[in-house]
Amino acid sequence: MVTVNEAKQRIFSETFLNSTATRPTSEAAGFVLAADVVAPLSMPSFRQSSMDGYAILHSDIVQKDVFLKIAAESRAGQSELQPLISGNAIRIFTGAPVPDGATAVIMQEHTSLLSGQVIIHEFPVPPGKNVREIGKQISQGAVALTKGTYLTPGSIGFLLGMNVQVVEVYSKPKTGLLVTGDELLKPGEPLVHGKVYESNSAMLIAALQQEGISDIEIKYAKDDFQSTVDALEALSQTNDLVLTTGGVSVGDYDFVEKALQEIGAETIFYKVRQKPGKPLLFAKRQEKLFFALPGNPASSLVCYYEYVLPAIRKMTGRTDLFLRKLKMPVKHAYSFDGERDEFLKAFVEEDHVVPLDGQESFALRSFAIANAIIYLPVTQHVVAEGDLVEVHLLPF
Numbered sequence: 001m002v003t004v005n006e007a008k009q010r011i012f013s014e015t016f017l018n019s020t021a022t023r024p025t026s027e028a029a030g031f032v033l034a035a036d037v038v039a040p041l042s043m044p045s046f047r048q049s050s051m052d053g054y055a056i057l058h059s060d061i062v063q064k065d066v067f068l069k070i071a072a073e074s075r076a077g078q079s080e081l082q083p084l085i086s087g088n089a090i091r092i093f094t095g096a097p098v099p100d101g102a103t104a105v106i107m108q109e110h111t112s113l114l115s116g117q118v119i120i121h122e123f124p125v126p127p128g129k130n131v132r133e134i135g136k137q138i139s140q141g142a143v144a145l146t147k148g149t150y151l152t153p154g155s156i157g158f159l160l161g162m163n164v165q166v167v168e169v170y171s172k173p174k175t176g177l178l179v180t181g182d183e184l185l186k187p188g189e190p191l192v193h194g195k196v197y198e199s200n201s202a203m204l205i206a207a208l209q210q211e212g213i214s215d216i217e218i219k220y221a222k223d224d225f226q227s228t229v230d231a232l233e234a235l236s237q238t239n240d241l242v243l244t245t246g247g248v249s250v251g252d253y254d255f256v257e258k259a260l261q262e263i264g265a266e267t268i269f270y271k272v273r274q275k276p277g278k279p280l281l282f283a284k285r286q287e288k289l290f291f292a293l294p295g296n297p298a299s300s301l302v303c304y305y306e307y308v309l310p311a312i313r314k315m316t317g318r319t320d321l322f323l324r325k326l327k328m329p330v331k332h333a334y335s336f337d338g339e340r341d342e343f344l345k346a347f348v349e350e351d352h353v354v355p356l357d358g359q360e361s362f363a364l365r366s367f368a369i370a371n372a373i374i375y376l377p378v379t380q381h382v383v384a385e386g387d388l389v390e391v392h393l394l395p396f
Ligand SMILES: Nc1nc2c(c(=O)[nH]1)N[C@H]1C(S)=C(S)[C@@H](COP(=O)(O)OP(=O)(O)OC[C@H]3O[C@@H](n4cnc5c(N)ncnc54)[C@H](O)[C@@H]3O)O[C@H]1N2
Pocket: 179, 180, 181, 183, 184, 196, 197, 198, 199, 200, 201, 245, 246, 247, 248, 249, 250, 251, 254, 276, 277, 278, 279, 293, 294, 295, 296, 297, 299, 361, 362
């Protein structure tokens, strides 16, 4: 049995970056850049008006209410433009190219019109006013985003604004999921005494999808050694990461540990001093990682968030590996016996955290409404109202 911290350290020292792949930028949100992106063009690539109004020469505006002749128009998207000469103004719109010779744009609200002329009510006008200069945002050849950047919707918009159509990113692990248990019913099957509906696979898939993993291969094994071995071997052939649920405890029909040994996976640790999730097993065969999650649904999900998710994040190039950590006062007293650290399903309110009712490892009712996990090390087994506790925010 290892401690929570030892388990995390062992996982990280055995987990490496995944391979990289080229991806269309439009489908790269949630991935991490595996190489710098250099700006192929300047942004903006031409002098651009930031207002609807009049392009002028700022030095023409020597006092309030100067009259200028409206010589032409510049609309967004216009590529042919005559230059501006002193004494003239060019009607211009937001995003349109500023003509050569113009040094400022006056908002139309600060002007009025009289017999084909525009009167500029603003004075003085600094050069560059309402003009976005070439490269103001980024210059051609500069590093636009560095390797290691987590791509957000904002990043996608920024990159496609420079016509960067593909990016090099760390691939998400191909993930296999083995569901074990003779007692499991498929959704929709009639309820039979002694059986339970299989829900861990959909729960884990939903959690994996939040990390952008959609390439998931599922297999089901009966509680027998050979079918567990065969399913594990098959999944490990085609996947980088294999998760199993159930069958990892010490009962006569728990075969996952032995089956992992049989296929030649090396156990890195088995059993963690924690509640729930004690029987968690982590194993490795070459670069492939195996997490055997306990069958109890709440144990399975806690182990996913605390161990599997950080490993996935490390494989995919992220640097923020763990659930976001906070220290918060607890709303009411809580205590526990025993010698295991505890992870409690919890709900973060504005300025405190509430441990929810129903902390047993079979019970998901609390998890169903939780937005956080409280981590209580065994040294903190009595918590009074208002004491600070470590909170791990669930990803939403
Ligand atoms: N003698 C001991 N017994 C147990 C120990 C121990 O140390 N000594 N540890 C307990 C702990 S802690 C846990 S956690 C469980 C883990 O057991 P398994 O991983 O072998 O899980 P199963 O026995 O297969 O299932 C447990 C429970 O969860 C239900 N289950 C399983 N799979 C699913 C699924 N896909 N969807 C929904 N529910 C599922 C299953 O029906 C059981 O009720 O072991 C304790 N025992």
